Amino acid sequence: MPVLARAVGEVGHAIDRGQMTSRHHARYQAVALLAREERARIQADDSLTDAQRDNMRKRLEGVATNLARLAARQPSLFGLLQEDAEVSEGTLQLKREMQQAAGMEPEPEAEPAERPDADTPSARRATIPQSVRQAQLANPFLVPDFSAVRPKPKGRLVGWELIGPVLNAFEHPVPGAPACMDLPDPRPTLLPPGLELMPHQARVLSAVAEGHRTFLLADEPGLGKTAQALLAAQLAGAYPLLCVVPNVVKTNWAREAAQWTPNRTVSVIHGDGDTIDGFADIVVVNYEVLDRHVGWIGEHGFRGVVVDEAHYIKNKKSQRSQQVLEVSRRVRRRMARPLLMALTGTPLINDIEDFRAIWEFLGWIEERKPGDDLMAALEDTEMTPADHAFYPAARQAVVDLGIVRRKKVDVASDIPARRIADLPVELEGAIGRSIAEAERQLAQRLVGRYRAALEHRRSRGGGDEVDGIDAELVRRVAEREVAESSEDDTSGDNVFSMVRRIGQAKTELAADYAAQLARSAGKVVFFAKHNDVMDGAEAFFAARGIRHTSIRGNQTTKVRQEAIDAFVGDPDVHVIVCSLTAAGVGINLQVSSNVVLAELSWTNAEQTQAIDRVHRIGQTEPVTAWRIIAAQTIDARIAELIDAKAGLAARALDGAAEEETSSADVQVEALVSLLTDALQEESVTA
Template sequence: MLRLLLPPNLEAAIPRDAIAIRVELDLLPGDRPGPTPASPPSQSGGSATGLGPAAAGNRNAGTAPGDLPENLLPGLALLQRLGVKPQPASLIQLTRPQLRELITALAGQPVFFYGTLPEVPLAWHGTELSGVSELLNAAPPPNVRNTNIRPAASPGPTAANVRNTNIGRAPAPAGESGSPLLIDGSEHFLAVMLPARGSVHYDAVLEFLREHRFVLDPLNRKWWLRDRHRVLNLLATHGRRLREDFGAEFTDNFKRNTARLREAEASAEVSESPDGYDVSLGLNAGRATETQVREAVASGRGYVEDGQAIYLIDQSRLEKIQAAHRKLAGDPTGTGSAVRQHRISKARAAEVNDLLEELAPHFQAPETWRRRSAALRNLTSLPPAPVPAALDAILRPYQKLGVAWLWHLYRQEVGGILADEMGLGKTLQALALVAAARAANTRAVLPAFASVSRSQNRGQTPAGEHAGTVPHLVVCPASLVENWRREAARFAPELKVFVHHGTRRLAGRDFAAHDLVLTSYGTLARDTVLFESVEFDLILADEAQHLKNRRTQAAQSLRALRGRGRFLLTGTPLENSLDDLRSLFEFLMPGFLAKVPPSLKRDERSWHDAQLRTQTAPYILRRTKAAVAPELPEKIEQTIWCEPTPAQAALYRRMQEDSERELLDLAAQGSSEGNLRFAVFTQLLRLRQICCDPRLVPSARNAAAADSAKLDAFRELLAESIDEGHRMLVFSQFTALLGLLREELDAQGVPCCYLDGSLTPKARQAAVDKFQNDAAIPVFLISLKAGGTGLNLTGADIVVHFDPWWNPAAEAQATDRAHRIGQTKVVTSYKLICSGTVEEKVLALQDTKRALLADVFEASDEAAASLSLADLRELLK
């Protein structure tokens, strides 16, 4: 299997001719041949690597020659010439011509991927690679003319790489004539013959020789450098430049005389410790000691001797090692050193693994390290989570990947952020993780980051810690607690769920009787002492943007919790600045990120920010609807359950009681059936208005906006929608409610369009055109009666039904204002439902008594509706 991962900054890298590509190669057992004399030498001076056709044709006995796919052989041969070795992963840096040749060799093969989407191969259009060939064709001409294929990071002219004339020579570029730059000498001197005056390199080489104080001998016309220290330093610092930029050839005499020269390579070792890993990174210079290497680097000497060989220290490689030390230490001001050890957390395995693989070609990581880091870089390699079969059958493929990713982090005792775009089912994936943890019957063990809390209670049994039973916890905004309860009952009915909210509260040891405890951020803050006494298995925080201010009581209370796995759900992990992300990771993995000094220079701040992005990337999973579009229906429909606020619930109950009394009084007075029907319709209207916002009811005009559970849920939807760049249509049957929503939007500074039945046809069309043509307007408020049909509003991809339209066909028509011809995005429709109210009853009866409901809510003449009073009064209960 062959995979070529392109960098996310491809567009910027192409003009610089510095295109870093990760090569992932999974050779079959038969693809690892022994020595193949018939194969040409590789550019590193060794024998053929066994990647190309020559290797395929010179198998050891007993090896099937067909193990390598024939359609990949041209590409594998080219990769061999580029210096790729038969190992699972390596990095190469290509120029534009090299990448073009690689694309040509592998035309039509699904082996190219972006590193940020490693599971989705790039598409081919004939021989053109989608999105890549266009960039290559549009890029300006390269600055360096020599485009012959070479390894991207090959060493200078040492004995290891100049013994073969094909390696010491870089053929002259097309169109260049005359003799090449020729270098003779030893470790004590260099004698350089300039290229022909017609060479494109002549002026640059002459300037280079003068800059480094070569002396011209007029008798033999050679430029001489006769100082061992200066010669070795120049070969260490500029050897690669002489060969690659100037097309230098090295004489056989030079190769014999420099047989003792070697290239000092980066070396890395990792060992596991109880609270992380010990990482040692340095330069491998044969038998030279660490002290000798340090002294050479400190003195500016570009080489070190071990008694048998001379190891050249490439300054650019040394700078990369020193930069790696700064990254590992989290200190941008450190000078770094050639050899140094670091203690890192387990959570940094993936980030540091990539760093070490790039620097140290022979890096061998421990098994636990490889298991932690490899899966995070390639989601397709993750084993599935043990989700119960019934729930697993519901999950879409991308959701199964998400659950597998969460499960992997949980098993490794690290945290993560599920940051999928709204509408992709973050709640469902989180519940699948909880169900998998319960099914696996995993006993929670406190990770290192909770050891402090445990040590403070040594000798005591935490309140929630019963043998073999550890509950899971979900913390979310109060407006979403009921929605979590409903989703858990629907998708994971085997879970014992308790809602710790309102008047229903648990005592410490009672937690162990439940699989899943749901609570709100406000309740958590009020019951901090109680929750701190309980050891949880999984802790999941929904709508995690509530934690971005680390000073809030909610954030502080959440950080004080103890749990094995900590996860955040949010569609917007980064809203204002990277400090938001730092605050989130203080909860997820305390101590994972280095502390940032309060006063920093701009370049130091930029360094810390870049470090933050690199370190946190493996622990944030975000998929957009566009990325997973093949797995999605054209329209996603979701119901958001809203638990009425205490004031809202009290008003609703009072209205129910008044309605019942009024109906009894009317019946006792002998009122006609028409009057009774009218009374029922009036009371149903009032109850529906209370569900939306108590301020709609005349008797509750003085109610506060905070009394509406739906308004709270709408605020959450609105914030996430705007942050993700979506645009929404909001439908309601009540124009008074639309007015309240417009006031809310104005208070937040959110521009909107408005449409109700009072608008003239001209004004109506003007509102539609304004929304369609101005992408800066994220919300369109629409009266269902006035705008439910006849509009084309494909500029929106989110539809919110604030108060449900009881005829599903009419509701679908409203949603189809956005979901229609011309829409290029997946449309998500949200229906807000107040639990335990007339809205829930009607929703449950929607299929079985659809005709009845249509009569109740759509009959133009209520008195003529053919419904029994028993049916009507049932809706009021």
């Protein structure tokens, strides 16, 4: 108990001085773990009397109370109390030290995590897709490339422990120290027609053109990291290129690759990879299925690897991190200087321990020592950790290896004041199949109505025959369907129930993306149409310890204002979940510059009103609205129609008012599109 009390006191003093470091966070978590274990030991110890047990419990409760008080003063500590909180090696080491100080036998150090090629469950799930086998047979001599290998540096730092001092240099930087490497001026880049690069994007590509090959690209969300990575691979000739990404953005990566590098083939790995093109230039895989493919990926001859949302690998003990690091090791064994890019919007200087795995992925460090490039840069300082000036020089050496960090406010002149970014997602598994089948049945019912109307007209001898599809009759069928359907109908098979089911299916994906934004860019406004989608999103945030509030139609004025005040004024409230109809007007949320539209509205005006809760007077940063769209469903059709109608409305401005399209028009047009496609498909197969 005295050891725990002293540790709690140290953390309290650090909070008082405003000098909390990663070591203090680790010490706090170690105390919480030991207190939890001690409570379990007391419960199970039959040798204790009731009086002894009660006394020890009271003392433990005192420790727990002090931990809670510290967390109330330093909210970042709350996450360390969660049962599923990640436990770093630093925490485990401090825990062992405290056990030794208390005269206890410390827990043995954990064995190193097995690599994915060992006999592990991940290895047993490993697979080699047939198309990959064919590619391997077609290219049997994938010669490793060591043409750019550099000699290992040797000098005064041999024998020094350097990783700790380098991390310390980031944890205690000199005021005003740069968080971004010097980037060359933009230079012309050949792009597909209709696309343009912003100056801050072009600077990164200029660095690639000059030979730079490793980047920790930490621009804030909305600044075009995906495009920078894809074009960097093109400039570096880093094909085949592997992109490891979260599932929620997998489809978007494939779309962006086709947009920015249309001359390159793209293939996405799903599950065991049965549909992958082994000859593709760009291969996209999500973290969740990477374990099945590490084996062949490591031998495939990839010349570049991009890891999106790289903070996913911050816990080196996780299987996910081990797999990504193994891929990097294997790629670097085959190439001296592959293109390696870690993309994350998470600020660089929070808990620098989180960046060990990212630096290792990039080859900047190894398990216990700097990599060759970093070691050479540290040698060039002609100093050692005994010199005070070594630390800022070491920090700059790491930054120069490829840290790029720009905020929206820094490049506000480069980007539009307001923009909508579509994020297509795939509805996979049983839910995806169910929605695809429901959409097919809706289309077939519309086809049946069309055929019946056509036959009725023929039987009465009315009207001239139309070659092919009768567009006028298609529209009448769609209008009748909309007129007979109800937006309140949750059980039918009409367009409204279809859109609602899609919204429900997107809930977790949209909430997951909002959580990523909250983690990396600050406060997020989350819009949805239906209460069940809002409920699902709030449950998701609560399960992940993300503090949030909400605005709904059934709230009193007082409750609504309290929700707004909490979001605007409390730095620990990261998300506000809003109803599109209840919160679309009359509120100011410009404390955020990121909006997530989990469900589509039926009109552009409703969508614009939602975005304008953030994009208004007082906003100092460009605003990005992330529109979550279910790919290959009627959701995508609706998005296209809303955009098309918005363009028509903009062209219809006459100096007084904007010609706005009604929601019924979009509903009808969506069904017209669905029915037309079904009739065309039917005529092709007939």
